[in-house]
Amino acid sequence: MANTKPGLFRTADGKNYLWPFVLVTSLFFLWGLAHSILDVLNKHFQETMDGVGKTESALVQAVMYGGYFVMALPAGQIIKRYGYRAGVITGLLLYGIGALLFIPGGQLLSFPFFLFSLFVIGCGLTCLETSANPYVTVLGNAEGAARRINLSQSFNGLGWIVGPLIGGHFAFAVGADKGSIAIPYAIIGVVVLCVALVFAQVKLPEVQADGVAQTESAHATDSLWQHRNFVYGLIALFLYVAAQTGINSFFINYVTEHASVSNVNASLLLGFGGMGLFMVGRMGGSWLMLRVRAERVLLYCAVGATLAMAVLLSGAGVAGVAAFMLCYLCESIMFPTIFALALKGVGQYTKRASSFLIMSIVGGAIAPVLMGLIADHASMAMAFIVPLCCFVVIAAYAARFARKA
Secondary structure (H helix, E strand, O other): OOOOOOOOOEOOOOOEOHHHHHHHHHHHHHHHHHHHOHHHHHHHHHHHOOOOOHHHHOHHHHHHHHHHHHHHHHHHHHHHHHOHHHHHHHHHHHHHHHHHOHHHHHHHOOHHHHHHHHHHHHHHHHHHHHHHHHHHHOOOOHHHHHHHHHHHHHHHHHHHHHHHHHHHHHHOOOOOOOOOOHHHHHHHHHHHHHHHHHHHHOOOOOOOEOOEOOOOOOOHHHHHOOOHHHHHHHHHHHHHHHHHHHHHHHHHHHHHHHOOOOHHHHHHHHHHHHHHHHHHHHHHHHHHOOOOOHHHHHHHHHHHHHHHHHHHOOOOOHHHHHHHHHHHHHHOOHHHHHHHHHHOOOHHHHHHHHHHHHHHHHHHHHHHHHHHHHHHHOOOOHHHHHHHHHHHHHHHHHHHHHHHO
């Protein structure tokens, strides 16, 4: 007789989804790498292209995250009609093609062409995240959804570590020319397309959320918006991605201006220090949620991140670097936890809800531009008022959940 006891990777009907979980979790590393290398591109383009200041360089994030807004609903339709695997393969193909476009971009040395390449990558990442994030939440018992997505996002954190190290090595190497950034993207493009071939050969099971059929009614959208936890989660996720992207975009600028750190050392500090703690936080968060409810962990982390931003506003040197490290540790669990809480109870509307949640990642397109404007017209330190405000709202969102628990 089959074991029907629910577990982290086992549903109530006795099905074990450990292998699909492992396979899909590998994708989290790939999009973490794509996002974190952007933080090197900001400073690289400022120094290698005429007319590109802090505000203009923020377009790097704007076009990438703009792809999320444009592609989120189409990605959801692909997944709804053809399944999670189709969404994954579509995302990997777009990601790989966008990365390979950096090869001609390195010859053209055109900032708009680089932006177009990043937009294509952003569309690919949208498909990947729309597929993988909700998928891992249903690969086991409902109570373990937040733990599973935090565990998967730990490997996303590994990608965030590797990105600045690879990008910094090529972009800031002594004697490097303007086209050197094409080399890491060419390698990434080839690897991603190879992974797409692997997924084309395997089958991923279509899993029902909490045993509820995935068929949606004609009024699914209206019903979805009646879930307050989803609506508030959508706002919180928008603000979290805005805060995270703004912080990452100007980390190198801040520490080079206020802590007298070189570009190369700043990229190493971002990779090993900030992103290292980011990964540790996600792994530790999955363990901590065995003992403390996810919404309480989110509340404590949001308060810690708010305090860290307050220190950065002072323009502190070494203390500012320490504040960054605290922030990376605190924000590590925010995206997966908010995502899981927002999907809690939506049942048959999981795929549609996921599309809207991924669309909210467009917050990453807005915050860097706003922070760049503040930095150019006031100071780099003052620009961090933007993520501070975001974390305050996230803390309020978490407090609401904590009171209901």
